[in-house]
Amino acid sequence: MRESHEHPFRAELGATLRLAGPLALANMLQMAVFAVDVIFVARLGQESLAASSLAVAIVAVLMMGMNGVTGAVAPLIAAEIGRRRNSVREVRRSARMALWLAVLLGLLAIIVCFQGERIMLATGQDPHVAAISGHFIRVLSLALLPMAVANVLRTFVSALGRPVFATAITALAILVNAFGNYVLVFGNLGAPAFGLAGSAMASAITAVVTVFAYVLAIRSDRKLRRFHVFGRWWRPEWQRLRQMLSLGLPISATLIAEGGLFSGAAFLMGRVGEAELAAHTVALQVAAFAFQVPFGIGQAATIRVGYHFGAGDKAAIGRAGWAAILIGMVFVCVSALAMLLFPRAILSAYVDVSRSANAALVTLAMQYLFIAAVFQLTDGLQAIAAGVLRGVQDTRVPAVIAIVGYWLAGFATSVALGLFTPLRGVGVWIGLAVGLTVAAALLLARWHWRDRFALVPESPRAAVSAPVVHAVIA
Numbered sequence: 001m002r003e004s005h006e007h008p009f010r011a012e013l014g015a016t017l018r019l020a021g022p023l024a025l026a027n028m029l030q031m032a033v034f035a036v037d038v039i040f041v042a043r044l045g046q047e048s049l050a051a052s053s054l055a056v057a058i059v060a061v062l063m064m065g066m067n068g069v070t071g072a073v074a075p076l077i078a079a080e081i082g083r084r085r086n087s088v089r090e091v092r093r094s095a096r097m098a099l100w101l102a103v104l105l106g107l108l109a110i111i112v113c114f115q116g117e118r119i120m121l122a123t124g125q126d127p128h129v130a131a132i133s134g135h136f137i138r139v140l141s142l143a144l145l146p147m148a149v150a151n152v153l154r155t156f157v158s159a160l161g162r163p164v165f166a167t168a169i170t171a172l173a174i175l176v177n178a179f180g181n182y183v184l185v186f187g188n189l190g191a192p193a194f195g196l197a198g199s200a201m202a203s204a205i206t207a208v209v210t211v212f213a214y215v216l217a218i219r220s221d222r223k224l225r226r227f228h229v230f231g232r233w234w235r236p237e238w239q240r241l242r243q244m245l246s247l248g249l250p251i252s253a254t255l256i257a258e259g260g261l262f263s264g265a266a267f268l269m270g271r272v273g274e275a276e277l278a279a280h281t282v283a284l285q286v287a288a289f290a291f292q293v294p295f296g297i298g299q300a301a302t303i304r305v306g307y308h309f310g311a312g313d314k315a316a317i318g319r320a321g322w323a324a325i326l327i328g329m330v331f332v333c334v335s336a337l338a339m340l341l342f343p344r345a346i347l348s349a350y351v352d353v354s355r356s357a358n359a360a361l362v363t364l365a366m367q368y369l370f371i372a373a374v375f376q377l378t379d380g381l382q383a384i385a386a387g388v389l390r391g392v393q394d395t396r397v398p399a400v401i402a403i404v405g406y407w408l409a410g411f412a413t414s415v416a417l418g419l420f421t422p423l424r425g426v427g428v429w430i431g432l433a434v435g436l437t438v439a440a441a442l443l444l445a446r447w448h449w450r451d452r453f454a455l456v457p458e459s460p461r462a463a464v465s466a467p468v469v470h471a472v473i474a
Contacts, residue, residue, distance in 0.1 A: 012319040016297070016304055016327060022163035024296030026154070029170035031289045033177050033206065035350070037199050038285055040181040042351055046278050046361070048196050051129050053281040054120055054270060055137035057263035059144070062109040064259035066148045068252030069105060072244045073098035073152060074299070075306040075390050077159040082310025088227055091160070093237040095229045097244050098152040100236075106145030113141030123267045126274075132196065139200035146207035153214035159303050160224060162217075169213045177206040250395035254386060257402040261410050261435055268418050268428050276425040279364035282350045283429075287372040287379075290335040294328040294380030298387025301325075305391025312457040321388035321447060325381070332380035339373035368429050375433035378440040385443035392455045394446075401442040410435015 034056075041052045073094050080090040117134025121127065157165045180202025187193025194201060218224045262284065269277040301324035308316035339346065343366045347353055353362050382405075389398050413434045417427025450456050 008316070009319050009323060012304070012316070012323040013327065016300055016320065016323045019158070019161075019163055019303060020297040020300035020324070020327065022167045023158055023299050024293040026163070026166040026170045027292030027296045027299075028289060029167065029174055031285070031292050033170065033173050035285055035289070036174065036178045036181055037203065038281070038350060040185045041196060041199050042282075044185070044196060046274060047129065048132070049281060050270070050274050050277045051133035052136055052196060052199070053266055053277060054125060054129065054133040055116060055140060057266040058116055058119060058137060059113065059140055061256055061259045061263050062112060062144065063147060064255035065252045066102065066105040066109060066144070067151050068255040069245065069248035070098045070102050070148060070152045071155060071251055072248030072395075074155045074159055074302050075247065075309075075393050076240075076244065077156070078303045078306025078391070079310030079393070081159075082307040091156075092227050092229055092231070093240045094244065095152065095156050095227070096233060096235070097237050097241045098155070099149060099233065100241070101244065101248070102148035102152050103145060106148040109144045109148075110141040113137045113144070120267075123270075125267070125270050129270075129274075136196050136200050139197050140203055142204040143200075143207040146204075146211045150207065150210045150214055153211070153218065156229060157214070157218065157221075157224060158299070159306075160227070162221060162224060163300075165214070165217045165221075169210060169217065172213055173206050173210050176209050177202050180205050247390075247393055247395050250399035251390060253399040254395070254402040257399070257406045258439075261406040261414075261432065264411055265414055265428050265432060268414055269425060272418060272424050272428070275360045276364055279361045279368060280425060280428070282347060282361065283365040283368035283372060285350060286339070286346055286369060287376075290332075290339070290372075290376065291379055291383065293331050293335070294383045297324050297328045297331075297380075298384040301384055301387040302390045305388050306393075309392050309456070314456050314458070317392065317456050318450075320391070324384050324388060325444075328380045328384040329377070332376045336373040336376035339369050339376070343369045364425055367426055371426070371429040371433055375436050378433070378437040382436055382440035382443050385440065385447050388447055389443065389455070392450065394450075394453075394455050397446060397453075398443060401446070402439055405437075405439030405442060406435040409438040 037052070037056075038049070042049050076094045077087075077091050080087045080094065116137035117130050120130035120133055125133075154166045154169075157163070181199055183189050183191045184194050184198030184201050185196075186198075215230070218229060266277065266280060266284075269280040301321060304320040304324065305317055308320055344353055344362070346369070347362060347365055351358050351361065351365075386398055386402075389395070410431050412431070414428045414431025417423045417430055418425065419427075421427050423430065446453065446455075
């Protein structure tokens with residue numbers, strides 16, 4: 001009831017912040033999970049760090065592809081709730097088919113990972129580093145299926161107004177992963193020292209624990225339990241599966257295009273030099289950590305816009321989208337300023353910046369961070385713009401925009417400047433900035449002209465949608 005006395009845009013800002021806050025924090029904590037791996041692996045030496053970065057580059061693309069397909073469950077659930085009908089059965093059907101896809105795609109991703117060494121050799125990587133990385137990725141592949149399932153369950157609890165569960169469970173994952181790395185990488189507490197493979201084992205254990213934590217949370221919460229999301233898990237819903245694939249495959253293409261840009265940059269760095277690749281890995285961790293906030297805002301925007309889209313409220317759709325964009329732009333300005341003013345202090349969280357052996361790595365990483373600070377604005381903007389467009393179930397054209405922006409503009413620039421000019425690693429990062437900027441401009445233009453492209457309902461029904469949305473976020 002409190003929202004009804006506020007200005008509609010201010011109310012939307014508050015609702016978006018309440019949803020985006022826990023999601024962004026969960027994303028940052030997830031990056032902390034990955035950062036734990038980097039911190040432990042970095043202690044094994046530059047060769048191990050380079051080998052793990054190549055493997056993670058492949059795994060990241062696979063995870064983005066899987067999460068893109070199963071992530072279609074977010075706008076579907078939001079729209080179903082926004083239509084103000086008995087949505088329990090419809091939400092359950094969407095979640096069930098998303099879990100089916102998570103298992104199937106997880107198995108396919110494991111098969112790809114077992115070809116990891118061949119993929120690395122085909123891209124011109126050092127054979128010794130590729131061999132180490134190939135073994136690492138085979139062990140790490142065991143984490144992919146439970147990670148895909150956990151992503152579906154995270155989307156489910158967030159869309160139903162329980163994003164705090166995602167935050168708490170991800171915090172638990174940090175502890176589990178850190179303990180696993182401590183025990184398995186260096187052989188503490190009487191365990192064998194598995195080295196690099198131990199880090200992969202810790203990731204797999206963490207992924208399984210995360211799934212069990214979500215199952216426990218869902219079963220213990222009265223609101224979530226009533227959806228019986230695990231009931232009749234064997235029953236197919238072919239129409240819902242087709243609908244999810246129709247929305248999810250373009251989302252997957254978008255995420256793969258973006259993830260592929262950064263993973264492709266890692267492979268380019270591998271050809272430039274081992275020091276450049278190690279510096280790229282560390283600098284990218286910093287940039288990716290900051291990106292998790294606008295990415296979380298984009299996830300919240302998908303849900304908020306999706307509620308209003310399902311209710312047919314044209315004005316509220318616009319408010320939700322612009323509120324998310326405004327919140328995101330405020331944050332990225334702050335993160336960019338931090339990278340410009342305190343690059344060395346930020347890098348010290350990942351590597352020992354005072355150690356002479358790391359001097360070249362630190363110097364290169366600081367150069368890359370400067371460029372990362374410059375493209376913070378467009379990186380955050382493209383993530384949120386893509387999120388609001390998914391809320392109105394517009395995924396196909398954004399996928400084309402992603403391919404054009406990230407690859408025809410971005411990766412082509414990285415190749416040209418990184419391999420054929422003295423800029424080397426700096427040139428690769430300039431290409432990243434170009435790709436993100438082109439994609440951001442095109443996605444924002446599509447959102448701005450959403451009426452022209454007939455992406456939103458013709459007639460608003462604000463009176464219908466408001467009570468439903470308020471109930472969901474309560």
